[in-house]
Amino acid sequence: MNSTSMVLQLGLIYGIVALGVFFTFRALNFADMTVDGSFIVGGCVASVAVGRGFCPITAILFACAAAASVGLFTAHLHVKFQIGDLLAGIVVASMCYSLGLRIMGGAPNVVFKSPESCRAMLPLFCLCVAAAAAYILCTDFGLAFRCVGLNRRLAKSQNISAGAMIYFGVAFGNCCAGAAGAFFCLTHGFCDIGSGVGTLIGGLAALIIGETLFPFHSAAGKITACFLGSIAYRAAVAFALHSDLPFLRASDFNMITGLLVVLFLATKRKQCHADS
């Protein structure tokens, strides 16, 4: 696979993560750290399902269900036990490491034949989930969901259940991460327990870059920006790593990631100051 195809593939996969992060961090104002864990849970479930003969679509659906359950657990810790969103997410993400090992039968990684149809399914899946997300945000339910994130006190006075919206949003966000994890593992033909590390930062980077480069105002526009931002981010990282610059190495990936995020955040702040 050439580097352009790889950029597009990874861009779409992490665009799904960015969409999930958009739902939790932006729309719901819930700092959900579970994503690193639900990404790998989704990957493990899909890999084991394909290894046992299930078709890729079924495997991805299993992965979505498993990751959504993980998200529901995080939401439950926050809503019922009043555990802060950050701490609840971190704890559950940590638990997902053990969960992933259990799913893979104790092995830290599994290798399997990558299903041919996965690469073709990916753009279609992205289109479907983006359309579904855009539709949800444009409904009465979506307005109530966004209100919980923007103005909790008004939401309460409008008889909107913040708890119910948190359950939905965190489950949906982690469902997206799980689906992305499933596609990541299925397209590469292996699943490693450490694959989830850095998923959240990748999703956040894609979200921030998308918002900065493509400042659309509509719900459909913001969701499109998640995927475009993810592709732009992967392209920038690929360029940096594969360039002939003598001082850059593959191990500089995390530093490049961080610097890109800082650059776009600083640009966004400057834009906001200029607008105001």
Added chain:
Amino acid sequence: MLTVENLSASYGGGKDVLSAVNLAVAAGELVTVVGPNGGGKSTLLGAISGAVGLGSGHIFMDGKENDFSSVCRVFQDPHVGTVGDFTIFENMALAWCRGGRRLPIPWLTRRRKTIFRQHLSELEMGLETRGDELARSLSGGQRQALSLAMATARNCKVLLLDEITAALDPRAAERLMNLVERIVRQSKCACLAVTHGMHQAISHGDRILVVRDGAIATQFSGDEKSSLSVADLFALFEFPFANGRHDINVLP
């Protein structure tokens, strides 16, 4: 429309902030509520809206006990009463679904747009032509008017106004209170308006309630209310009661 019987309320099960309050507000009646800080005015509104737990007593909205879905509240801060990142129409759609199920159906249909425009036009502020603008582009007074429109959009039997003019300049405040009176008469809801503006309390509404030390100290209506001065009302905040009613003509 609103009947409160022997209401007591406290925060977190502690000492009663409201004690044995009895109150009745008719449909289409505007009652202003005044009193010193900590007297229980906002707690009274909180108890009626369901935000504050009832220690004892009963609240009936149009005959139904504890029908909090028909109680609408407008907050002091216009930024709390609206969502700045929503358009005007989105804010109206949010309020339109209060008390009902929020279904995954498109929030803006042609029919709703017509209804929202009609409702916004009653404010006489030109907001009906700016429906697609963000609420944060509105002034404080316009945003409070939008809050009022949201509160009275649908199924509003009891309207609670909690110092809604506190953040506005005197001219905008007067305009808003005139709007409140008109909306209350048109929608036939029972309205309680807490205010620290004594002049507002005297010049607007049908009755004034003075709430002090967790109870309704006294009330004025009709000619008695019209003949009150600001100094008379201020005096009621401090002087002790005699037989449950303060005689403002008696020297302390």
